[in-house]
Amino acid sequence: xxxxxxxxxxQTAWITLNRPEVFNSFNREMALSLQSHLDDCEKNSEVxxxxxxxxxxxxxxxxxLKEVTTPELxxxxxxxxxxxxxxxxxxxxxxxxxxxAAVNGVAAGAGANIALACDIVIASxxxxxxxxxxxxxxxxxxxxxxxLPRLIGFQKASSLMMLGDKVMAKEALELGLVYKVFxxxxxxxxxxxxxxxxxxxxxxxLGMTKRLLNASMTNTLKEQLEMESQLQIEAAxxxxxxxxxxxxxxxxKPNFKGN
Numbered sequence: 001x002x003x004x005x006x007x008x009x010x011q012t013a014w015i016t017l018n019r020p021e022v023f024n025s026f027n028r029e030m031a032l033s034l035q036s037h038l039d040d041c042e043k044n045s046e047v048x049x050x051x052x053x054x055x056x057x058x059x060x061x062x063x064x065l066k067e068v069t070t071p072e073l074x075x076x077x078x079x080x081x082x083x084x085x086x087x088x089x090x091x092x093x094x095x096x097x098x099x100x101a102a103v104n105g106v107a108a109g110a111g112a113n114i115a116l117a118c119d120i121v122i123a124s125x126x127x128x129x130x131x132x133x134x135x136x137x138x139x140x141x142x143x144x145x146x147x148l149p150r151l152i153g154f155q156k157a158s159s160l161m162m163l164g165d166k167v168m169a170k171e172a173l174e175l176g177l178v179y180k181v182f183x184x185x186x187x188x189x190x191x192x193x194x195x196x197x198x199x200x201x202x203x204x205x206l207g208m209t210k211r212l213l214n215a216s217m218t219n220t221l222k223e224q225l226e227m228e229s230q231l232q233i234e235a236a237x238x239x240x241x242x243x244x245x246x247x248x249x250x251x252x253k254p255n256f257k258g259n
Contacts, residue, residue, distance in 0.1 A: 003030035005055070006037050011048040011199040012192075013041045020056025023106065025064040028075050031084035038091040048258050049198040050095070051191060052118065053102035062109025062132060085110050085142040092117045093214055096207025098198045102191040103127040103169075103178070113142035116151065119210060121178045122194065123169040124187040129177060131161045150217070152176055202240035203258030 005016040015037050017024035041047045054060055063080065067073045075083070092099050092114070101107075101118035108130040115121055115129070131148070133140045140148070140161050149157040152175045160167065169181045182190040198206070208231045216224055235241055240256045247254035 002033075003027070004033040004037055006040070008044070008047060010196060011046060012195040013037075013044070013047045013050045014195075015041070015050065015052045017052070017054045017060050019064075020054075020058070022064055022066070023058035023061035023108075024054040024056070024111070025061040026084065026110065027064045027067045027073075028079075028084065031080075031088065035087050035091060038088070038095060042091070042095045042097070045258075048097060048200075048203045049195045050097055050099045051102050051195050052099065052114070053191070054104055056105070058105040058111075059101075059103045059107040059115060059127065060111025061106060062111045065136075081141055085114075088114060089117050089143045093210075096210055097203060098206050098210070100191070100195060100198070102187070103129075104187060106130065108132045110142040113140065113144035113147065116147045116177065117143055120194070120198075122187075122191060123172060123178045123181050124184050125169050125181055126184050127169045127172070127181075129167045129172055130164060132164055134162055134164045146217075200256060202238070202244065202254075202256045204238050204240055205235050208235055 001018065003017075003019050005014075005018045007014040007016075015034065017030070017034070019025060019027075019030060038050075041050050067075075068077075068080070098120065099118045101115035101121045103115050103121060103123040105124065105126060106128050107115045109132045112129045112131060131140055131144060139145075144161070148161070151157075152160075156175065159165070167175065167177065169178065172178045173181045180190075212224070212227060212231060215227055219227065239259055240254075243256060244254050
């Protein structure tokens with residue numbers, strides 16, 4: 001059984017974390033496989049949206065503790081962070097295609113923070129988010145200390161990280177951790193609808209928007225305005241812009257190609 005399943009259909013790549021017997025927790029093979037699949041999706045011009053989800057009852061329980069507590073399997077935390085999780089987060093943020101985290105169940109530790117690094121996070125009503133690190137004497141990694149305070153504020157992020165409280169889907173929506181919550185019955189259909197919507201949009205402009213959002217984390221206002229100007233000029237030269245304007249004038253649905 002593959003630890004990661006990849007399916008491409010209707011211009012959408014579906015990446016499924018597939019170790020349900022351990023709640024889709026990461027070992028080295030699974031982390032490297034996810035990186036490889038993300039690289040393939042970035043290079044594949046047929047892929048215009050990416051969905052990351054989990055098989056079974058969980059989205060991802062973070063690190064497989066059996067791996068780190070078995071001497072002959074343990075790669076050590078330096079490798080785990082520098083070769084597993086940090087590259088995954090970097091890939092998610094630098095791929096200039098929309099990445100959806102479809103959180104179908106528990107998202108704990110690195111699993112939660114991988115989800116929060118995605119462009120759009122949706123959740124099943126049964127989903128939950130846990131900054132589980134403090135429960136075993138560790139600190140939040142996988143960019144959790146970067147994204148969580150920006151999503152929900154310093155005080156709430158600090159509390160969730162120190163106390164390790166479980167946040168259910170409804171509360172996650174109220175806090176601003178997720179975009180939308182769907183019933184368990186409609187979750188797959190709603191995920192597919194969102195992915196198809198994004199795949200039919202002007203992908204080049206979405207990628208530029210993502211680049212701007214990344215830069216806004218550290219840019220000054222002046223730097224951000226300059227970058228917006230540069231990218232808007234570039235976007236205005238795209239075939240998607242020409243198509244969008246023509247469709248507006250002709251009162252029809254645009255047929256974007258992603259270039």
